[in-house]
Amino acid sequence: MRPGNHKRFVDVMPDEVARPGINPYVLAHREFGEEIVPGSEAPAFLGRWHELFGREAPLHLEVGSGNGFYLSGMAEKHPECNWVGVELRFKRVVLVAKKLRMAGQTNARIVRFDARALDKLFLPHSLAGIHVNHPDPWERESKRHHRLIDREFAELCTRLAAPGAELRLKTDFGPHIKALVKACEGLPWELVGTRTDVDAQGVLWDDDVVTNYQRKARERGAPVHAVLLRRTASGMSIPSAAPPDPQPLEQPSSSSD
Numbered sequence: 001m002r003p004g005n006h007k008r009f010v011d012v013m014p015d016e017v018a019r020p021g022i023n024p025y026v027l028a029h030r031e032f033g034e035e036i037v038p039g040s041e042a043p044a045f046l047g048r049w050h051e052l053f054g055r056e057a058p059l060h061l062e063v064g065s066g067n068g069f070y071l072s073g074m075a076e077k078h079p080e081c082n083w084v085g086v087e088l089r090f091k092r093v094v095l096v097a098k099k100l101r102m103a104g105q106t107n108a109r110i111v112r113f114d115a116r117a118l119d120k121l122f123l124p125h126s127l128a129g130i131h132v133n134h135p136d137p138w139e140r141e142s143k144r145h146h147r148l149i150d151r152e153f154a155e156l157c158t159r160l161a162a163p164g165a166e167l168r169l170k171t172d173f174g175p176h177i178k179a180l181v182k183a184c185e186g187l188p189w190e191l192v193g194t195r196t197d198v199d200a201q202g203v204l205w206d207d208d209v210v211t212n213y214q215r216k217a218r219e220r221g222a223p224v225h226a227v228l229l230r231r232t233a234s235g236m237s238i239p240s241a242a243p244p245d246p247q248p249l250e251q252p253s254s255s256s257d
Contacts, residue, residue, distance in 0.1 A: 009114035011039030025090035035097035037111045058128035068096030073209030075108035083108035125162045134213035137173035154183035163233035172217040189229040197223035204228040
């Protein structure tokens with residue numbers, strides 16, 4: 001679906017599944033338990049996620065939680081925050097939920113939902129952080145319009161992010177970095193920096209979690225790129241002269257104690 005013409009997300013209900021045996025996770029994700037918020041129920045928490053978690057806390061979102069390594073890891077690193085992951089594939093939703101349950105994490109939930117419809121789940125300026133890891137590259141020219149990283153997504157993140165919120169992206173598909181920086185031009189985001197190889201140069205934040213895709217990239221010798229942007233409170237925005245390709249930040253000079 002092309003940007004700007006995206007079909008709004010409609011959840012699959014159990015009575016609409018003609019052959020449940022084809023994908024048992026369609027029904028299993030509804031029966032799993034509190035770690036999973038089904039898509040049909042999630043919009044009810046618009047502006048009320050604190051009620052689900054039983055507390056007021058900074059709310060972070062991971063877009064595309066995959067197998068759950070990052071969501072679970074960040075929920076452990078930051079118990080002071082509430083975490084919501086969004087994933088579209090039924091099986092992955094269940095895999096994420098299993099990790100959360102095994103870790104006993106009550107400050108994270110996984111939602112089966114479409115990343116293009118996040119404004120159904122979150123109020124404007126309600127997110128303290130947006131985290132994106134290894135979105136599908138859709139490398140074939142005929143499939144490029146399916147890519148997540150575009151102007152529509154950047155504008156959506158702009159509406160949902162609170163001033164000071166970070167937008168983090170890690171990917172083994174380098175063009176995604178350039179695409180996100182380009183998509184944020186003219187929007188109230190400050191480009192903090194980019195990385196062309198996080199293993200060699202280090203990440204741009206101090207609380208990273210290695211994802212399953214990142215591990216696989218390491219195994220095949222592919223570099224993982226990263227970009228960090230920060231939502232500004234004013235009209236400050238990324239200029240059109242932003243670097244066309246990922247540029248590593250200068251390493252800080254070391255100092256002795």
